Amino acid sequence: MTVTDVARDGLDDALLALRSEVSAPVALPGEAGYERCMPWNAAAAVAPGAVVLAAAPHHVAETVRFAANRGLQVTVQATGHGALGVTPDTILVSTTGMAAVTVDPMSRSARVGAGATWQRVLDAAAPFGLAPLCGSAPSVGVVGFLTGGGIGPLVRTFGASSDHVRSFELVTGEGELLTVTPQDHADLFWGLRGGKATLGIVTAVEIDLKPVAEFYGGAVFFDGADAAAVLHTWQRWCAGLPETVNTSLALQQLPPLPGVPEPLAGRLTVAVRYTALGDFAEAERLLAPMRAAAVPLMDTVGVLPYAAIGAVHADPVDPMPVHEEHTLLGSFTPEAVDALLSVAGPGSGSVQAIVELRMLGGAFAREPRHRSALGHRDAAFTLATIGALIPELAGAVPAHAAAVLAALAPWSTGGQLPNFAPSADPGRAARVYGEDTRHWLAALADRYDPAGVFRTGQVVRA
Structure with a gap:
């Protein structure tokens, strides 16, 4: 039996019966606690038939057994950053009460x-x-x-x-x-x-x-007008970095909102993110070519406690509706830099909040001690776009994101990583x-x- 075999009345009856078989609190639409199903990505249409507020593993097991016996589906959510659509024939298990x-x-x-x-x-x-x-x-x-x-x-x-x-x-x-x-x-x-x-x-x-108690890192921010100089320098600089160094680069268009530094708000900027372990003096020396690529708007790089590692990317915390695209690159050449600038650089008309490259290689490229289902370890870079689906941009963001990926297609492997740009596209698994x-x-x-x-x-x- 599948969910398509469950008539609407039968589905309602089954969901009402949840409380008698699951020892965790259960919230149906309109009831207190149901709002826990709202994901971080507000663009995902998450509307389960019921939300189970699990506080222990046996709550999850009870829910799964209940669903299996009735031909229903179960999904799980903690923060909902990678949320996809959830329909009323699905029970959502919220694990926020299991955070020890x-x-x-x-x-x-x-x-x-x-x-x-x-x-x-x-x-x-x-x-x-x-x-x-x-x-x-x-x-x-x-x-x-x-x-x-x-x-x-x-x-x-x-x-x-x-x-x-x-x-x-x-x-x-x-x-x-x-x-x-x-x-x-x-x-x-x-x-x-x-x-x-x-x-x-x-x-x-x-x-x-x-x-690791501390690291040398942060971000150096440049004006978007200097994007060509910064990106070409970054492309050459990446080739000589040791495994102790990690870097990513983002073309950013951040709105003038609370929490966005004034020099970065309402304009195109380029962020060069940097983390390094080991000899901090050597880490500072290795970053020097990037600091000299143009005049920085801001430079937050220094010795930081590891607990502050979130400051390197400074990703947004508050929920928002976003559209993401993603691919992996086998290389990032000078020609690829020019191709990226043509669709996401100054004067390109880009509508993405962020177009990001992350350098891979190093330890990621080696098989781990215990093999896993994670593939594409030979990729050299990730490319990702993140666009805010606000009313004035919602129609343009997905098409432009596709154009960014198309521009970099000659350097793309065609692969993706599981956590980037979640999608219900049936072809994504391949x-x-x-x-x-x-x-x-x-x-x-x-x-x-x-x-x-x-x-x-x-x-x-x-």
Whole structure:
């Protein structure tokens, strides 16, 4: 039986019965708590039939068993940064009530609940001089980031963040609670690191913490009029960087809102983001060519505590409606710089809030100790566009984003990473995963979720 077999009246009755079989609070549309389903990306049409406010793993397991017995679907959300549409025939499990973080300084590890954001882990680990391998935005949920592989500000130094997961606590499509490690359920351990929501709902994760108390980093901002000089310098400069150095570059058009520094508001600017470990004097020397590319508007680079790593990208915290596009580049040549400037530089008419390049390589390019479903490790750069879907731009943003990707097509691998530009496009899985990986993820999904409870969101199914 599938959701299409459930008549509307039967669906309403089934959802009303949730409260009798699930011991967590349940909110139906219009009830207190239902607003927890609203995602960070306000453009995603998230309207589940019910929201389960889970506070413990057994709440998740009860919900999944309930759905499996009635031909319903279940999806999960912590912050909703990667949200896709959710329809009324789906039950949404909110994990915000499962946000506990426990740090073990002796083993340099942390156990993190499914609803925790990276900022909670940063704050818990900082007193011990330890660092979680978070993403660029500490307000993002830990679990969703890790199941998508995780490309953070130190990706060249340590590799993908999911390479540093020790174990998962997982609820399968049959409502079974499993502990997943490289030794126990190794097939799931492979697939959970990169497979997003395909294989179940992660209720907790144990991760490595690195002995990093501080770093040399921040961002150097330039006027958009200097974009050509800055981008060409950055393209040449990247080629000689060691693995201790990470960098990204963003063409930004930030609105004049509270929190946006005055020199950056309401104009085109270029941000060169930088993080480095090791010898800070050497890190400062390595950055010198970029600082000399043009006259900076602002320079925030210096020695920072690791807990402040979110300041490097300074990603927005408040929910907003956004449209994202993304591809991977095999190279970024001088010709690619000119192509990017033609669609996103001065005078291009770009309507994107951010057009970003992130340098990969280094440790990311090497296979981890335990293989995973995360692919495309040979990519040299990520290219991403983020546009705000405000009324005056909503119609133009998607078409222009497609034009940006088309301009860089000669240098694109055609691949994508799981956490970038989530989409319900049926062809996306083939861009994110190779054929063998898709086959094995789908086979594992059939094995651990025979009723198809997890067929919504970012999943790979046959």
